[in-house]
Amino acid sequence: MRATYIHGAGDIRIETVPDPVLIDPTDAIVRIVRACICGSDLHPYHSKPAGNPRAIGHEFIGIVEDTGSAVHTVKRGDFVIAPFVWSDGTCEFCREGLFTSCLHGGDWGDENVGGGQGEATRVPFADGTLVPVPGITEDSPLLPSLLTLSDVYGTGYHAAVTAGVRPGETVAVIGDGAVGLLAVLAAKQLGAERIILMGRHQARTDLGREFGATDVVSERGEEGIAKVRELSGGHGAHRVLEAVGFMPAYEQALGVVRPGGAISRVGVPQYAEAPAGRVLFSPNVTLTGGVAPVRKYIGTLLPAVLDGTVNPGRVFDKTVSIEDVPAGYVAMDERTALKVLIAP
Amino acid sequence: MRATYIHGAGDIRIETVPDPVLIDPTDAIVRIVRACICGSDLHPYHSKPAGNPRAIGHEFIGIVEDTGSAVHTVKRGDFVIAPFVWSDGTCEFCREGLFTSCLHGGDWGDENVGGGQGEATRVPFADGTLVPVPGITEDSPLLPSLLTLSDVYGTGYHAAVTAGVRPGETVAVIGDGAVGLLAVLAAKQLGAERIILMGRHQARTDLGREFGATDVVSERGEEGIAKVRELSGGHGAHRVLEAVGFMPAYEQALGVVRPGGAISRVGVPQYAEAPAGRVLFSPNVTLTGGVAPVRKYIGTLLPAVLDGTVNPGRVFDKTVSIEDVPAGYVAMDERTALKVLIAP
Known part of the structure; x- marks a missing residue:
């Protein structure tokens, strides 16, 4: 089969590799129907040292091709959503819904586990990882929106939930990438009254308005801060x-x-130390968020996707075949594409 | 009257100053019945530059001596608790209970406002600041416990509430000062099952056990961390x-x-930058807490103090007259006293 590997910074290659096989009885093999490129894939794309090529991609939906003898919740032919990490589903963290802290889980592209940007992959702990969606076929117009449940929509929702967005509140969203735009949608779904999107790519912020942003602030730094505070009664946004x-x-x-408000981070911090003393303490600001356990949210978010109430798949503005994945990385990196869909 | 002033590091003086007078119609004058020295008073005691002496002390209970024409909720002769900041009670933050962010509030010892470690003080915004407690007289045995509601008990409670302590959880409390010990009591009141107190002054940790600590860890650094993790099932404390x-x-x-847990800080951070990148993000740890809006909690905590269910006043292990306040600072600083009560 064909699959995407990263060999180093700027070096994305499509390679022919052996088809994945079942290793453990808890495994499944999934044929990938749609995948995509994540903003976080750009970090290794910018900085991975050369050597030790690794399968890349962590967002996909697909069809179960085969299952091990200990798999009970999905079967051959099922349409499934794969969250961006795999997890056993049984450890104390998974039972609490914190699948990203699974004691036995890991990342797509780990040894003997394929990446998402390929034609198929082995899925460890299929019961604890995959979420089947009955009734979906490979030609469903809902595929792009279902794919967002593997990462970006659940991640945006995690931001809104952990920040504690409540009806009537003012929310500021920083960043007009796919996660930021879907954080806007999530804040809207949780009842935020005023949603201020900070971003300066008009095509993106226009989509943000469709998702529920009431205001767009394109200024940055002190000027942007002043604008948001002005829009939120002088004292800033609750969330x-x-x-x-x-x-x-x-x-x-x-x-x-x-x-008294909260900052929720869902963009992976590219820093270790940060201002976190009295700047948070004196105003009683809570710092929350983190790596989104998106599997927890799929059940919550799925109904509105299935009935068309929301259309988070609109974040995809470019589609490539697997052979054109390297060009997809270029488009994402040069910001000519918001988010690239892969139809292997 | 006599009042305590700080002139510089290590330089605490008791001085004779004019009696306080009403300035605004929203003022009250309170005769101070009991006050105390706070761990946070030790910061200026260690580092205040010489010159510009300032009235000090921010925790007191007393009797209303006089009120301005616009004061409606307290009257002459009322017994009152004063929170450690004064607040108008009417701004948008006060209405939400975030009295520490009052738009027109301030600190004891500010210009024309007395400090808590004196015989009397002017109280701005008496309605928005003071909490009257009917039926208490100056010889009540409850005075020490009532005094803790002006700061340390409410501050410990703020830690437990903002951390989100729930029944059955494991809580670690760092610090065996008065706030830490009362955070133990608060965690117990909120239903924590296991409460691990990190501290190494046995007289203090013994009191912590009486307040509800199930375990005491006296080790620090990596050793202390290993011990707490071992006591909490290997993965650490929820709160x-x-x-x-x-x-x-x-x-x-x-x-x-x-x-997936939370760190709540109620000790004033003595740093500006801190590790706050992936160390919080990857495990989805929330950083919360802040300057405690203790006035919000007085109504909640008062009944158990009045009926003797809890006795937070046990944190006081030394009592001084006003003339001996400088000796009280020495005792706190040398840790020969946990917390010093002042009976002016």
């Missing part, structure tokens, strides 16, 4: 959803959060 | 209440918190 991960975004969050 | 404020205490908190 700030930070969907970037770089220090300026965190500093922006500190600037726009209201005393 | 960590950090009642110190120095970096080693924060690092300890990071080491003992369970994935």
